[in-house]
Amino acid sequence: MAVKSRNLPFAFLAAAATLSADPGMKSTNPADSQAQGAACAADVAKSACGLPSKAVIDMSKATVRHTDGEWQKLLTPEQYRVARLQGTELAFRNAYWDNHEDGVYFSVCSDTPLFDSRDKFDSGTGWPSFTRPLEPAFVAVERDVSLGMIRDEVHCAVDGAHLGHVFDDGPPPTGMRYCVNSASLRFMPRKQYEAWVEARAERLAAK
Numbered sequence: 001m002a003v004k005s006r007n008l009p010f011a012f013l014a015a016a017a018t019l020s021a022d023p024g025m026k027s028t029n030p031a032d033s034q035a036q037g038a039a040c041a042a043d044v045a046k047s048a049c050g051l052p053s054k055a056v057i058d059m060s061k062a063t064v065r066h067t068d069g070e071w072q073k074l075l076t077p078e079q080y081r082v083a084r085l086q087g088t089e090l091a092f093r094n095a096y097w098d099n100h101e102d103g104v105y106f107s108v109c110s111d112t113p114l115f116d117s118r119d120k121f122d123s124g125t126g127w128p129s130f131t132r133p134l135e136p137a138f139v140a141v142e143r144d145v146s147l148g149m150i151r152d153e154v155h156c157a158v159d160g161a162h163l164g165h166v167f168d169d170g171p172p173p174t175g176m177r178y179c180v181n182s183a184s185l186r187f188m189p190r191k192q193y194e195a196w197v198e199a200r201a202e203r204l205a206a207k
Contacts, residue, residue, distance in 0.1 A: 057140075057142060057153075057155050057160050057162070058142075059160045061140075061157065062157070062158060062159055062160040063158055063159075064109065064110040064112075064158055064159035064160075065159075065160075068084070071084050071109070074109075075108065075109070076183075078183050079108050079183050079184070081183075082162065082181045082183035082184055083107075083108055083109055083161040083162055083163075083181075083183060083184045084109075084161070084162070085162075086153070086162040087162075087181075088164075088181060089127075089181050089182060089183050090126075091125060091126025091127055092126035093126075094126075094127065094128075094181065094182035094183065095182040095183075095185075095187075096128040096182040096185060096187060097126050097127055097128055097182065099117075099120075099128070099187065101117065101187065101189055102117050102118075102189065102190045103117050103187055103188050103189040103190045103192070103193055104116055104117065104134065104187075104188050104190070104193040105117070105128070105180075105185045105186070105187055105188075106185065106186045106187075106188060107156040107158065107159055107161050107163075107184065107185070107186070108161060108183065108184050108185055108186045109156065109159040109160070109161040109184075110156065110158050110159040110161075112138055112156055112158040112159065113134050113135070113138070113188075113193070114133055114134055114138055114139060114156060114163070114185070115128075115130045115133055115134055115178070115180065115185075116130075116134050117190075119131045119132050119134075121170070121171055123170075123177055123179065125179060127164065127179050127180060127181065127182070128179075128180045128181075128182055128185065129170070129177050129178065129179055129180070130177075130178040130180065131170050131171060131173070131174045131176055131177070131178070132174045132176060132178070133178065137157060138156060138157050138158060139154050139155070139156065139157060139163065139178070140154070140155055140156075140157040141153065141154055141166060142154075142155065144165070151165045152165055152166045152167075153165055154166050154178060154180070156184075161184050162181075162184060163178070163180045163181065163184045163185075164178065164179045164180040164181050164184070165179050166178045166179070167179065
């Protein structure tokens with residue numbers, strides 16, 4: 001019987017996420033869709049979302065760690081540039097900005113579930129946007145004061161992967177907009193995710 005991720009206790013998800021450490025939304029059209037009051041509007045090339053980050057991420061709290069050389073072997077050049085070097089991918093030219101499949105988005109750097117497609121919405125920015133993380137403890141926030149702006153950088157708390165930035169101009173119920181790079185994510189369809197959860201629940205029960 002499928003396990004519903006929203007009902008899973010945090011303790012189980014946190015343990016499951018580190019067991020394997022290594023590797024009704026609308027279509028967004030840049031011509032006619034733009035987030036109302038968004039800090040990174042679709043028609044602004046150099047916006048708060050479109051610029052790289054230089055936040056200081058505390059890796060001492062991460063449970064999944066690798067050397068730079070190891071990360072470069074585990075990730076594609078684009079994934080490494082964005083997730084490990086805090087780069088930014090192009091708007092409307094990335095894997096998940098217009099993805100409509102039902103499922104869960106994992107960190108590209110570990111088996112950590114970060115965002116649910118049910119919380120994904122059309123922000124008009126050209127990047128995947130979510131109203132909230134699947135489990136708040138898995139997404140950490142650091143103040144980013146680079147490039148003459150004050151932004152809140154978000155990264156995976158388990159592996160330190162840079163995800164993007166969070167803004168307070170999102171829709172209800174949270175009013176938040178997690179603007180995330182596709183290169184930092186790995187998508188898993190709902191049925192596959194439910195099987196993933198069940199497999200880890202069985203492994204935990206067997207210990």
